[in-house]
Amino acid sequence: MGEFDQPGDCAAQLSEHGAAPSAQRAAAASSVGPASISTSAPTSRSGTLLPPVTVPELPAWRARARRPLTTERILEEVGEGTVESGRVMALHRTALTRARLYAHHLRLLETFFREDPEVQGRPEDADMTALKVAAGLRCTYNQAWSQVLDAHRAVEIMPLTFEYLRRGDLTEAMHQMLLRRVRRLTDEQASQVDAHMATIELPSVSLDTFSRHLRLAVELASAGALPAPPSQSRDVEIVDVDSTTGTASLLVTGPILEIKGLAHRLDVAARDVQRAQRAALSDGTEGPLPFDLDGNLAERGAPLSLRTLRYAILAHTVLDTAPVQETASPYKLLVTVPVMTLLGQDDAPAMLEGTTPIPAELARDLAAGESVWTRILTDAVRGTHLPVLPETYRPSAAMRLQLRLRHPVCAAPGCTRPTATAAEDDHILEYDHEHPERGGPTSLANLHRLCWQHHQMKTAGLIDPTREPVDDSAPARPLTTHWTLGEDLRTTTEEATDLLTPHTVRLLEHAAAEHERRAAEARSLHAEEQARPRAERVAEDRRAALAKAAGRKIIPPGNPPPDLGDPPF
Template sequence: MFDTAALEETDEVSRMLADAPDWPPLDEVFDALVAAGRPAPSGWLALELDLASADPGELDDAELVDAVADLDRIASWAAARQSRLLAEFARRRPADPRDVAAQGPGAVSRWAPDEIALALSVSRLAAGQRLAQARRLTEALPATLDAHEAGRIDATKVRAICDATQHLPDDRAARVQDRVLPAAERQSRAQLVAALRRAVIAVDPDGANDRHAKARLDRRVVVGAETEGMASLWALLAAPDALAAHQWLTRLARGLGSEDPRGIDARRADLLVDLLTGRVTSRAAATDADATTDADTGSAAAAPLRPVDPGKPLVQVVVPHSTLVGADEQPCDLVGYGPIPSDLARQIAADAVWKRLVTDPLSGALLDHGRTTYRPPAALTDFVRARDVHCRSPLCRRRALDSELDHTVPFPLGPTAAHNLTDGCPLHHREKHSPGWSVVQQPDGRLTWTTPTGHRYTSDPFDYRPEPDLPPRPPRQARPAPVPRRQVDLDWTSRGDPHDPPPF
């Protein structure tokens, strides 16, 4: 791919070689880059790609994909270099004592953001955020910055790591970083965010429980104005409550039957309005056999609304056995949502509307099922969805609850069993069967996807094993016995001033 002859003909490179006679020949430089496999992002690689991609029509499909990926890595390399320069600039602009007292350690001169903002034509706020992130990367998250400079992760992933660890002290932030970086290169940003949420809970379980308890106090319902005569009704709820409410709306919507012309989203929206405004919800198109007679008017009324699977648990929560019994504080998983703190998982594990799945800490897997019929039974469907968590396309985050079960080896050549079933969203289900695409399921649960250009990508199974190297769990303190109301009154009046407000 490297055309050194063409490169040496350029005036700019000729001047560079004349100014630096000790440089090795260009062909040796490029050979060294290629010898290591995929060239590391650098100015040399940018120069080569500039020449090689000048006429995209001369590249085949695989070379186009490789060039696109290499240019993305160069962009990451350049952004990381900029972060190092910004961090050095911030160190050269220390804050005066008053700014340090107001902003805390790591503060810079109040005018430093203005210098960067003018140079980059961005807002003062944006410049300040860049300076703060650059210092955070160089001082607390150096491995993240190294991965960025090597082109293994892009700017969106770097920002995700910084955001997820901003409330943690440097030592715990570094532990989170070390957990997620090995897989971050192969993940989408959404997958990395999910891994970060789990790692933060594992590294700081007590803090995660405290933050959830604090966040739960902020639950609310808000109405927002939209365009075209529409409005949004938005609710901030605890994750189990929100997921259960959505699942119940979905069951009611599906219970309306296939004859209902509305889409599933419109059905859910209309049912939500009916339920919250006290209207009688009924089937939109009831048959004569389902119709009932209104006692007051004598007219036929629609049959009552019936959800599909009314007795089935609304939500599954996956809890390691050691966490369920209180021996440790492992992250737990709300199927269809993601990691949740251990205290929340223990609170909901015994609730009647939840299905509890306890995992084996050694294998990190659930039990298997086997079938010889085409359509999987409900128990096998639930198992596969809890096992896969998401669509098994390498980068897709569509929930398995909203996906379709697919035979990797088509039935009847392949059995209807867990080792031959995966979850795929409708888009990637169709993609799998498109010309040039293929998927192979490995014995360990990994899926190998091959694209029409011959590039291969791996989808790893969800791993329920406990997080390693958890901090020791402090012993739980016994809750104090409740104080009788009469004793509270006596204690309050005996404090001194009877005009002070009571402590409740």
């Protein structure tokens, strides 16, 4: 099956380098690097021998460490014959082993990628290999995709530094830093960085020295490249989702002038609204006040803060795209609330888009503000969503809503792309337009949601999902999909069920209880502090600040501290 079916090779490498060398390593450190050598030839999938793995000839070092990193050097630093020295050496040997295992892992991924019959080592088609790798590594599709491309770049584009990693002379963390720094470079630029870093005494230099040379190598390799225009750095994403507090942040990235302009417009609008709120409160105007988010401005007797108003304007202002006609969108924000929570008889949390729990109190507030509720029935034991009836080729609105609940993320193995917007309803068994009764029904048993990329891959025949024939009238249970990825790799997925089942509700109730506890503590502390005289609070806070400043450690002038960047620290 390829090089990755030769565990003995890896074991031999680990056995060969199992302990930290002393005089042998010191001799290697003073040399200029080995000549080309070859390891035992692995076999291909068909059993035939593959060409031997050729180790590149390493260039002479132009930047040397002050002293080679040998066993004696490490023991000299920590003190020989102590318990700590033994532990340090054990950690050092473990780091060497981790580096070699990590190199072996990258070699397996690169071989898999290169021999994948549907991909054949083409980076633009790495998503196909990523699906297969995700099934084996039990990771997400995005993680597998990144690992495959990193392995290809490490082994094929940057073989010199990879050879140091394979020997254990470059730590796993250093090599991962190297891959991160060259991720935005072209293959030619990455190869130049590889050549530069190979002239550094990588077995012995400190992390600080490695980082400085890596920074220089990237700058040298990318010298003369045109900087990316600001228009290529525009993005809006949701970050810092906190299910405990029920909050999230919207991160807007763009050119400085555009961001400053947006901030200025928000600030001007917020001041105008605040001025209008202040005037309405002063005049005693009856009726709704502008941007009264919680409906308590009259009771407060004061306008909202500028911070709150900036948020209110950004979140509640109607977006106008005129003269461009706004595209009709079926997108809805789905909040699934247990009926007992809705009635106030229970505090089990609700689910936002089927993945994020939100507190019961917030869920009830959201439900109270909506004029239409949609009933979704679930199996009381399994939590499976009970189906609606099939009709035509296109799923009905009720079926689409249930598909959103069943597949909050893409149904492809390992894919985590949300299906709220950029996804398509897909017939697992193709719909027969000429004779609908012959198969491929538009039923929940034969439908799932795929992101656009994996829907294209299914249409191209690169991935093939199948399900056992199930009628929507059968007893409800989570539907299982069997996937064939490429020619012969198979894996299985199970559709999402209602997360508020007896099996998981305890965890969500614990999170909700923790949220309520923190909120109650915050409200209690706020009430206590509000009851205290302001002068007392100010004096206490100032005393605490002065005490903290007085206790700050000041490094006296004198000799500079020792250079802690030397190996092995």
